[in-house]
Amino acid sequence: MTFVLDAVLCALILGVAAATIAGHGVFRAIVFFIVYGLLVAVGWVRLGAVDVALAEAAIGAGLTGVLFLAAYGRLGREGAGGDAPAPAHLPAAMAGLGVTCALGWAWSALPLPDRPGPQLAEALPMSGVENPVTAVLLNFRAWDTLLESVVLLAALTGLWMLTRDAAWGGRIGLPQHVRPDGVMAGFGRVLPPLGLLVGVYLVYIGADRPGGAFQGGTVLAAVGLVAALAGAVRPPRIGATRWRAALVAGPLVFLLAGLAGAALGAGFLTLPPQIAGAALFAIEVALAASIAVTLAFLVLGPPEETITR
Amino acid sequence: MTALTLYALTGAALIGLGLYGLIAARHLLRRIVAFNLLGSGLFLYLGAAGARGDGPDPVPQALIITGIVVALSASALAVGLLVAGARLSGRATLPEEAE
Structure with a gap:
């Protein structure tokens, strides 16, 4: 069944x-x-x-x-916005089919992985959290996650560099016009409080259950987007100092925790068990805030409205 | 055939579909969508591979979550470049492919 x-x-x-x-x-x-x-x-x-x-x-x-x-x-x-007609493409079809067949064959030839079993079960209590996925993300493979948060920043920097000179300093994204009694305005009043609750809960619960900085941060980003699209809040101006601080808070706290690990003699980005729980919670909160702001700004895009100076 | 094999083969088919769309589509936004489909299929394949044995392995799961977030940021940058290009040229296709 x-x-x-x-x-x-x-x-x-x-x-x-x-x-x-x-x-x-x-x-x-x-x-x-x-x-x-x-x-x-x-x-x-x-x-x-x-x-x-x-x-x-x-x-x-x-x-x-x-x-x-x-x-x-x-x-x-x-x-x-109009679609460009794409004629059937035989070489592309051959390439797609070839890759699919090769992967299908590779699946049957793939050796069974070594189970993480005993090693992970031994290491998990020292990681500071109970959700194994969060432990891997923020502790065991901290390098990956730290660099990922930097990738997010780099993508936003690249996107902001595409702003027209005349629009620099304006509010990010397209100007939104919403009918005051329309569906979107209603959504803008009902959804953000609920989303805020779910997002904060997901960040908080991520240490022990499914959830965490990425999932919670994304829900918080969506809350900001809905509020902005519904005209309930106005997006900040590009480059506002306080928002820039929110963008770098996550990577910064992550780096500081990594340096604290080095100062305690465990090595850079290696968190000794006595501080792991507190450090991971601090990283998770800061990272969720940064992810939320960065993702919302990435989706809103660079400012479009020409500024009159 | 087990359920895991089913998901892995679905992932493999998605990768093929995405690759076809990436090469064959003319409208660049459709190419970005196809690229996301390709990546998503890859995640599914990796996730199915990591779920063999007893229970899902957290390491591939963490890698996949990282990948999903990076895919979004790369897509946002690609969309930004596409809109900036369309503003200059007035079309959303590559110049050498304009009919």
């Missing part, structure tokens, strides 16, 4: 993905991609990876969908 569920889910995922690639119209492709993200999130739950499912639902379906829809709107303003 559960196998039938998995089979139907996989068929749905593939069907929606095929519609994303082969359907007509850019807008339709984006809508199918959002549906695809939600279906894949269900797939992750079926694979037992609830942390990934939360990230996929919030980022893959949520923020990426908003990003693409906003991009479609911006391209329409530039007169480039």
Whole structure:
């Protein structure tokens, strides 16, 4: 019975993905991609990876969908929203089919992995948290996560560099016009308080249960986006000092915790068990704030409105 | 066939579909969408591989979460470049592919 569920889910995922690639119209492709993200999130739950499912639902379906829809709107303003007809491409089809077949073959030839079992079970109590995924993200593989938070900053820097000179100093994103009694204004009043609660809970619970800085931070970013799109709050001006501080808080706290590990003799980014719990909580809170602000700014995009000086 | 094999093969098919879209699509926003599909298929394949044996392995899960966030930031930068390019040229396709 559960196998039938998995089979139907996989068929749905593939069907929606095929519609994303082969359907007509850019807008339709984006809508199918959002549906695809939600279906894949269900797939992750079926694979037992609830942390990934939360990230996929919030980022893959949520923020990426908003990003693409906003991009479609911006391209329409530039007169480039129309779909460019793409004729069937035989070499591309051969390449895609070849890669799929090679991966299918590789799956049957893949050796079974060594189970993390005893090593992870021994190391987990010293990591400072109980959720093994959070332990891996923030402690055992801290380098990856620290550099990832820097990648986010680098992407935002690159995006802001694309701002037109005439718009520099303006409020980030497109100016929003919302009907005061419309659906979006209603959403803007109802959703942010609920989202705030869920986001903070996800950050807080991440130490012991599925959740954490990434999932919670993404939900908080979505709260900011909904509030901004509904006109409930105005996005900050590009380069405002306080918001810049929020952007770097996560990587900074992460680095300081890493240096504290070095000062205590355990080595850079190696947290000794006596401070691990407190350090991971501080990192998680700061990182969630930075991720929320960075992702929201990334999705809103550079300022568009020309400033009159 | 087990459920894990099913998800892995779905991931492999998604990678192929995404690769096709990345090469064959003309509208650059559709190429970015296809690239996200490719990455998502890769995550599914990796996640299924990490879930074999007894229970899911947290290390690939952490890598996948990192990957999902990085994919979003790369997509945001790509979209920014695309909009800036369309502002200059008035179209969302590559110049050598304009019909």
